[in-house]
Amino acid sequence: MKLFDCEALDAADVLAPLRELFDLAPGTVYLDGNSLGALPHATAARVQAAVQHEWGRGLIGSWNGADWIGLPRRVGDKIARLVGAAPGQLIAADSTSVNLYKALSAALQIAAAQGGVKRRVVVSERSNFPTDLYIAESLARERGLALKLVEPDGIDAALAQGDVAVLMLTQVNYRSGRLHDMAAVTAAAHAAGALTVWDLAHSAGALPVDLLGSDADFAVGCGYKYLNGGPGAPAFVWLHPRHAERMARGDLWQPLSGWMGHARPFDFTPAYAPAEGIAGWLCGTPAVLSLTALECGVDTLLAAEPLGGLGALRRKSIALGELFIELVESRCAGHGLELASPRDAAARGSQVSFALAGHGYAAMQALIARGVVGDFRAGDARDPATTPDILRFGFTPLYTRFADVWNAVEQLRQVLEVREWNQPRFRARHAVT
Amino acid sequence: MKLFDCEALDAADVLAPLRELFDLAPGTVYLDGNSLGALPHATAARVQAAVQHEWGRGLIGSWNGADWIGLPRRVGDKIARLVGAAPGQLIAADSTSVNLYKALSAALQIAAAQGGVKRRVVVSERSNFPTDLYIAESLARERGLALKLVEPDGIDAALAQGDVAVLMLTQVNYRSGRLHDMAAVTAAAHAAGALTVWDLAHSAGALPVDLLGSDADFAVGCGYKYLNGGPGAPAFVWLHPRHAERMARGDLWQPLSGWMGHARPFDFTPAYAPAEGIAGWLCGTPAVLSLTALECGVDTLLAAEPLGGLGALRRKSIALGELFIELVESRCAGHGLELASPRDAAARGSQVSFALAGHGYAAMQALIARGVVGDFRAGDARDPATTPDILRFGFTPLYTRFADVWNAVEQLRQVLEVREWNQPRFRARHAVT
Numbered sequence: 103m104k105l106f107d108c109e110a111l112d113a114a115d116v117l118a119p120l121r122e123l124f125d126l127a128p129g130t131v132y133l134d135g136n137s138l139g140a141l142p143h144a145t146a147a148r149v150q151a152a153v154q155h156e157w158g159r160g161l162i163g164s165w166n167g168a169d170w171i172g173l174p175r176r177v178g179d180k181i182a183r184l185v186g187a188a189p190g191q192l193i194a195a196d197s198t199s200v201n202l203y204k205a206l207s208a209a210l211q212i213a214a215a216q217g218g219v220k221r222r223v224v225v226s227e228r229s230n231f232p233t234d235l236y237i238a239e240s241l242a243r244e245r246g247l248a249l250k251l252v253e254p255d256g257i258d259a260a261l262a263q264g265d266v267a268v269l270m271l272t273q274v275n276y277r278s279g280r281l282h283d284m285a286a287v288t289a290a291a292h293a294a295g296a297l298t299v300w301d302l303a304h305s306a307g308a309l310p311v312d313l314l315g316s317d318a319d320f321a322v323g324c325g326y327k328y329l330n331g332g333p334g335a336p337a338f339v340w341l342h343p344r345h346a347e348r349m350a351r352g353d354l355w356q357p358l359s360g361w362m363g364h365a366r367p368f369d370f371t372p373a374y375a376p377a378e379g380i381a382g383w384l385c386g387t388p389a390v391l392s393l394t395a396l397e398c399g400v401d402t403l404l405a406a407e408p409l410g411g412l413g414a415l416r417r418k419s420i421a422l423g424e425l426f427i428e429l430v431e432s433r434c435a436g437h438g439l440e441l442a443s444p445r446d447a448a449a450r451g452s453q454v455s456f457a458l459a460g461h462g463y464a465a466m467q468a469l470i471a472r473g474v475v476g477d478f479r480a481g482d483a484r485d486p487a488t489t490p491d492i493l494r495f496g497f498t499p500l501y502t503r504f505a506d507v508w509n510a511v512e513q514l515r516q517v518l519e520v521r522e523w524n525q526p527r528f529r530a531r532h533a534v535t
Numbered sequence: 536m537k538l539f540d541c542e543a544l545d546a547a548d549v550l551a552p553l554r555e556l557f558d559l560a561p562g563t564v565y566l567d568g569n570s571l572g573a574l575p576h577a578t579a580a581r582v583q584a585a586v587q588h589e590w591g592r593g594l595i596g597s598w599n600g601a602d603w604i605g606l607p608r609r610v611g612d613k614i615a616r617l618v619g620a621a622p623g624q625l626i627a628a629d630s631t632s633v634n635l636y637k638a639l640s641a642a643l644q645i646a647a648a649q650g651g652v653k654r655r656v657v658v659s660e661r662s663n664f665p666t667d668l669y670i671a672e673s674l675a676r677e678r679g680l681a682l683k684l685v686e687p688d689g690i691d692a693a694l695a696q697g698d699v700a701v702l703m704l705t706q707v708n709y710r711s712g713r714l715h716d717m718a719a720v721t722a723a724a725h726a727a728g729a730l731t732v733w734d735l736a737h738s739a740g741a742l743p744v745d746l747l748g749s750d751a752d753f754a755v756g757c758g759y760k761y762l763n764g765g766p767g768a769p770a771f772v773w774l775h776p777r778h779a780e781r782m783a784r785g786d787l788w789q790p791l792s793g794w795m796g797h798a799r800p801f802d803f804t805p806a807y808a809p810a811e812g813i814a815g816w817l818c819g820t821p822a823v824l825s826l827t828a829l830e831c832g833v834d835t836l837l838a839a840e841p842l843g844g845l846g847a848l849r850r851k852s853i854a855l856g857e858l859f860i861e862l863v864e865s866r867c868a869g870h871g872l873e874l875a876s877p878r879d880a881a882a883r884g885s886q887v888s889f890a891l892a893g894h895g896y897a898a899m900q901a902l903i904a905r906g907v908v909g910d911f912r913a914g915d916a917r918d919p920a921t922t923p924d925i926l927r928f929g930f931t932p933l934y935t936r937f938a939d940v941w942n943a944v945e946q947l948r949q950v951l952e953v954r955e956w957n958q959p960r961f962r963a964r965h966a967v968t
Contacts, residue, residue: 127592134595141591146583149824153582157765158574159560161908162567170766197819199793200633228805233794233819236807240792251805326820332590333603333823359673360632361666370913372661372684374669386630386666387759390766391582392825475594480803 108504136496139330186312201339205320213267221267261294274304274451330399360385418499457490464523569929572763619745634772638753646700654700694727707737707884763832793818851932890923897956
């Protein structure tokens with residue numbers, strides 16, 4: 103495969119025009135959309151209008167006049183189309199961590215009602231994204247439960263113990279990109295009497311997700327990765343209609359019962375009464391400017407619908423990932439890179455990670471200095487076999503070209519060839535990596 | 536007092552130039568800065584730069600390059616100057632409701648450790664802002680505690696019971712504008728063995744607040760009212776250094792233990808270890824665009840520092856409020872308006888409310904149609920004596936002129952005089968009031 107062949111793939115790519123929807127930094131190959139999605143062209147103007155017209159001129163009247171009050175639901179309905187949920191089932195609000203607290207708290211409440219003292223364990227993966235584990239640790243501590251962390255192949259054995267209240271997983275692992283089969287894992291959890299809480303941070307907008315079809319219980323997800331909502335964009339939360347019914351019966355509540363989740367917030371009554379369904383999962387006043395940016399980001403994904411939608415995006419994402427693996431393994435051989443993602447594309451999200459012992463951080467800094475932006479994730483020094491230092495590359499089919507992949511690998515090859523990671527300027531650590 | 540006299544007051548006002556920092560809607564007298572602060576001129580350009588340059592060009596590198604990662608602390612340090620806190624003690628993050636959950640949860644933990652089974656009651660005011668009550672209701676339910684709601688003059692009696700864990704109050708009541716003496720109430724609570732959680736939603740940026748001098752325990756506040764941070768701006772949270780020490784000793788934690796509150800978030804370790812002090816109260820990824828707007832809003836308040844700061848703003852706020860009461864009572868007499876705020880300016884925040892039975896909502900809509908923007912807050916039909924329907928007017932000394940007050944009252948007089956509230960178009964209710 104030569105650069106010329108990659109350019110031919112781009113020329114034949116029906117999704118190629120979507121790249122024009124983004125304001126991309128010239129000279130940069132951005133392979134970090136799995137950490138922070140790129141800026142859509144529409145966002146700057148839309149946010150400016152929200153600031154200057156809606157806020158500056160409409161002032162308080164924009165809660166009705168510009169339908170600020172409807173933003174969490176409106177953006178939520180758009181995200182719902184990307185994750186196999188129905189309108190009215192999902193809201194955009196708060197952060198992933200805060201939404202996870204709501205979801206896991208509610209799931210534990212159901213488990214306690216159904217399983218009683220038998221169900222005392224929350225199971226997750228040890229390499230799950232830390233914020234998920236930290237929130238679970240807090241709730242487990244508060245409720246006197248155990249948090250059991252297992253490797254991916256230890257989930258079935260953990261479920262077999264019969265004491266699992268909730269299985270909490272991220273569908274696509276942030277390090278390895280390993281993709282869980284949501285329907286199969288959820289069925290296994292249910293068969294074992296456990297509920298599921300899914301974090302879609304690395305899957306929403308990256309590949310087709312079918313929450314209803316998978317019979318999942320709760321889900322949260324991130325707005326600033328594949329949804330292109332901007333730095334620190336609001337997250338989202340979803341619950342299955344069977345659990346919404348529990349709420350309607352008063353058998354279930356979520357702990358962050360702020361006024362926006364009240365059935366009649368503008369009655370200003372002193373007693374809490376949750377709104378029906380997912381609306382009762384709102385907490386504080388919606389972050390209007392951030393939600394406005396998020397809506398633009400989601401709209402860029404929905405623009406792919408006439409071109410085949412997430413199915414077409416997933417096919418391109420796999421093609422990009424396969425090309426990347428093939429080129430790295432053929433052109434960067436002998437430099438110690440080892441594939442740290444599943445080789446089977448069907449078991450991999452929209453990212454590819456390579457382990458690089460010793461100088462991964464500096465190598466990534468050198469690569470970034472050459473205009474190829476991926477990121478580095480430190481491994482667990484206590485267990486480098488399962489969690490090594492990795493270079494992580496995200497492939498966002500909305501704006502990543504096949505030629506970008508070729509050029510990225512060529513720059514990586516040069517960095518390794520000339521041992522550029524040896525330069526002191528690339529070895530100094532930043533606060534955020 | 537004539538319009539001419541008001542214009543003379545404006546001409547003599549040393550704070551008058553601060554109005555130029557705001558992008559104000561022409562033809563509008565905006566008396567709702569206590570609900571949503573007006574747009575500072577600097578904000579539009581600053582947010583645009585954050586979107587186009589920091590996000591669009593800097594991409595993921597802006598977490599370091601534009602110090603996005605430092606925003607919660609940097610904005611927090613600026614807010615600290617407005618509320619009598621020290622640098623490093625306060626962060627801007629999440630919503631008021633979410634921060635209240637953290638603060639009340641932590642306060643209850645201390646109370647349980649100190650007072651054990653004797654301390655089973657959370658006391659608040661029945662007319663406190665509902666979200667505060669809803670969050671307290673949730674935590675009380677979760678922990679098997681009682682939430683006792685009293686009238687303002689019932690606080691001492693409640694404390695005297697000896698069973699109060701936490702006294703949770705909003706310093707300035709959102710309806711009446713009644714202002715608590717934070718130092719005196721905190722001393723009374725402490726003498727009764729209770730902790731205090733203060734909501735500064737209607738006091739931060741409106742009047743001098745002295746958290747450390749008042750020996751308060753915990754505080755939260757709102758970013759979108761007097762701090763001019765924009766619709767749904769992030770809120771803030773503070774805890775007294777003596778409680779930060781408890782956290783450092785591992786004796787205290789806050790439940791929303793997301794990754795941004797970890798001591799070393801970028802180590803990605805599976806076990807939670809809180810950052811020191813208030814940094815451990817961060818939860819999810821900071822909402823960069825919203826925090827950027829909030830910083831501009833806080834900066835406009837800090838621009839008053841060379842002109843006398845909050846002391847001078849408070850004096851002007853009182854003068855505006857006194858003028859408003861005098862003009863309403865002299866020029867709108869006979870139309871059923873009754874002052875629903877303390878007559879003593881020292882016991883009143885930066886707003887003035889008038890009760891108007893029967894047609895308050897429509898009267899406010901008519902007034903807004905005439906370009907005078909205040910708001911309406913429905914009373915509690917079960918107890919109109921203590922919580923009547925009110926018209927609420929906020930006086931933001933940064934941008935409100937004495938002539939604005941005169942003009943507002945004149946429009947109000949005309950609305951009442953011609954019974955404009957009778958027009959059907961003003962009687963139709965919106966979702967948000």
